[in-house]
Amino acid sequence: MKRNSVSMDVNAPLKAVEDILKDPGQFITNWPYVVRVRRSDGIIAEIEFPFFVFRFHDEYTFTFHEDYNSFIYEGNGRNGTLVVTVTLREWQKKTSVRVDLSYSGRREFFIRKPLEFLTRGIAESLRDLAESSKVELSAKTEEAIGDVDFSDPVSVANFLAKAKMVHNGLHLIQEGKFFDVLHEIMEKAGSDVIYVSGITSDGTKGFKVLLRGTQVLAVEIRSGTSVETVKVTDEMTAQRALHLLSNVSGAYMLNAWVPAGGV
Template sequence: MKRKQTSVDVHAPKSAVESILKDPAQFITNWPYVVRVKGKKPIIAEIMLPRFVFKFKDTYSFEFHEDYNSFIYDGTGRKSVLIVSITLREWQKATAVNVELSYSGRREFLLGKPLEILTNGIAKSLKELAESFGVHHLSEKTEEAIVEVDFSDPMSVANFLAKAKMVHSGLHVIGEGKLFDVLHELMEKAGSEVLYVSGITSDGAKGFKVLVRGSQILAVEIRDEGIQTIKVIDEMSAREAIELLSKVSGAYMLNAWVPAGGV
C-alpha cells in the first residue's frame, strides 16, 4: 500500500474546518483530479490520476467516518482502494491539519508523484475552504464579475467562473416550486451570500443556470425546448425570473460555485 502524508496550518477555528469535513460530498468535489461526484450515501467520485504515458482512472464509492478529531474517507474502486484520513489539532490562532492518503491497487508503485500531488492538493483545498468560510469581503473585480453576469453573454459567465470555486456537485430531486428551497440550502452550506448554480437532467434535455445574491436573483437561463435568458434589471424582469425558476422540477445534477475567497 502506497502512503503519502502532509501537514498544513489552517488559520481558522477548528469548528470551521470541521464544518467542511462533515460535508464529504462538497469536500471531495474540491479535491484535485476529481472529475465527477454524485450521490451522498454512498458518495461516488471519479478520480483520474495522470502519469507520463497513461492516465489512471477509477470510480470510488466513499464511506465517511469520524470521531473526536479524525475524519476518514474510505473509497473502494473497481481497480483500487483509496483512503484519506484527516486529523485536527487546535492551536491558539490556527488549526493544525494532518492529511494521510493510503492507496493500494493497480500500478500503485508508478503513481507516487500523482498521489503526493493529490495529498497536498487535498490539504490546500481544505485550507482555502476553511479560511474563506464566513469571510464577507469581495474584491472590486469580483464584485464587477458578479454584477455583469448575463447568460446570453458567455464571456461574462466565464469571467465570473474564473474568480469562483466549485463547492458542491450532486443529484437533487426538485419538487415543483421547491428550487428556491434548494438554493437556500446550498447557500447556507457554502457559507456564501453569492451562489451560482447550474443544473441538468440525466438525458441532457433540460437545464438551468441561476446566479443569486442573498434573496436577489441576478440572472437566469432555462433550457427546455429552447433557451430563455433573463438579466434581472428591474421589478418586471425579477418577476419573470422567479416565474421561470418556479417551473423547474425533477431530477437534476447540480453544480454550485461561490466567489473565490468567500463573500
Template sequence: MKRKGTSVKIEAPRESIEAVLGDVPGFVTNWPYVVRVSRRDGLKAEIMMPRFVFRFRDTYSIEYHSDYNSHIYDGRGNKGHLTLVVTLKEWQKYVDVVLELSYKGKGEFWLGKILQDFVEKVGKAIKELAESRPIKAPEPATTPGGGIAAGVDFSNPMSVAEFLSKSQMVHSGLHIVGEEGLLSLISELRSTIKDRVLYISGITNDGANSFKVLLEGSRILAIEYRNPKGTSAMKVESDEDAKKAVELASEVRGTYMTNVWVPVGGV
C-alpha cells in the same frame, strides 16, 4: 500500499474546517483529479490520476467516518482502495491539519509523485475553503425563493450542507463553458431540467477551478467561483448584487465536470 502525507496550518476557526470536512459531497468534489461525483446509490467519485502515457481511472464508493479529531474518507474502487485521513490539532490562533493518503491497487508503484500531489492539493483546498468561508449564524429566509434555498450562502458551508442533505443529483456530465461564461451553461441545463430551483457545481479536471451557483428560475440566488487567484462568493439580496453575480458568472471559462442537484420535497 503507498502512503503519502502533508500538513497545513489553517488560520480559521475549527468550526469552519469541520464544516468543510463534514460536507462530504462538496469536499470530495474539490479533490484533484475528480472527474465525476454521484450521490445515486451512495456517494461515488470517479478519479483519473495521470502517470506518463497512462491514466489510472477508477470509480470509488466513498464512506465517511469521523471522531473528535479525525475525518476518514474510505474509497473502494474496482481496481484499488484509496483512504484519506484528516486529523485536526487545534492551537490558540490556528489549527494544524494533518493529511495521510494511502492507496493500494493497480499502479501503486507508479503513483508516488501523483499521490503526493493529490494529498497536497487536498490540503490546499481545505485551507482555501475554510479560510474563505467562516461560519456564520444562519440568516432568515427573506428572498422571494423562500425556504431552504433562500438560506443558502456559499460563505456559510453549513447552509450548503443542509441544502445538499435535502436534495438529489439529477445530472452529471462534462461541459465546455465558452466565451459567454456560465450563463450559456445555465441556459443549456435549463432547457432539459425543469425544476424551479437548481444547484449547479463544476470543477476542472486538475481541480484548479470550480464554481457553484444556486438558481431560482433564471435568477441567481448565490454564486461562488474559485480559480488559482482566489475565491469569490456572494449571496444575491439586491439588484446591485444581481448585477455583480452575472458579472462573476461571465468570468467562468473552460471544461468542467458538472453536477446538478434539485431539492427533494419542495423548497
C-alpha cells in the same frame, strides 16, 4: 501499499474546518484529479490519475467516518482502495491539519508521484476552503447589500466599499449556461452574496448582477447604447431579471466581489 502525509496550519477556527469536512461530497469534489462526484447509495467519485502516456481512471465509492478529532474517507474502487484521514488540532486562532493518504491496488508503484500531489492538494484545498469561509456581516454591510440598485451609482459604491474582489478572468459563456458560471464562481468565492460584472472585449456588451444564494437582487444589462436595470422587489421584477440574465452568452471578462464585513 503507498502512504503519504502532509501537515499544515490553516488560518481559520476549528469549527470552520470541521464544517467543510462534515460535507464529504463537497469536500471530495475539490480534490485534485477528481473528474466527477455524484450521490447514489453513498458518495461516488471518479478519479483519474495521469502518468506517462495514458491515464489511470477508477470510480470509488466513499464511506465517511469521524471520531474525536479525525475525519476518514474510505474509497473502494474496481482497481484499488484509497483512504484519506484528516486529523485536526486547534492551536490558538489557527487549526493544525494533517492529511494521511494510503492507496493499495493495481499500478500503485506507477502513481506514486500523483498520490503525493493528491495528498498535498487535499490539504491545500481544505486550507483554501476554510480560509475563504463566510464572514459575519455587519448591519451596515447588510444594508448596503439590500440597497444596491444599478440605476443608482451611489448604492453600488457603498456596497463595493465594504467588499473585496475574489475573481477576475475571461469566461466563454455558452448559451443557456450563464447561471452555471455564476454558481461556479460563487462556490469558489465561499460566499452567499456575490456581485459579478462582465464586459466583452470590444466593450459593446456588459452586465452586472448581485445575488444572495439563488436569489437575484439586482441586474444591469448593456448592449450597445441600450441599458436596462432591474431592482428585484417582487415576482414580476424577479422574472424580468431572470429573463435578461438567461440571454447572456459569449466571451466576457468577469470580475467578482463578495462582502468583506466592514462597519
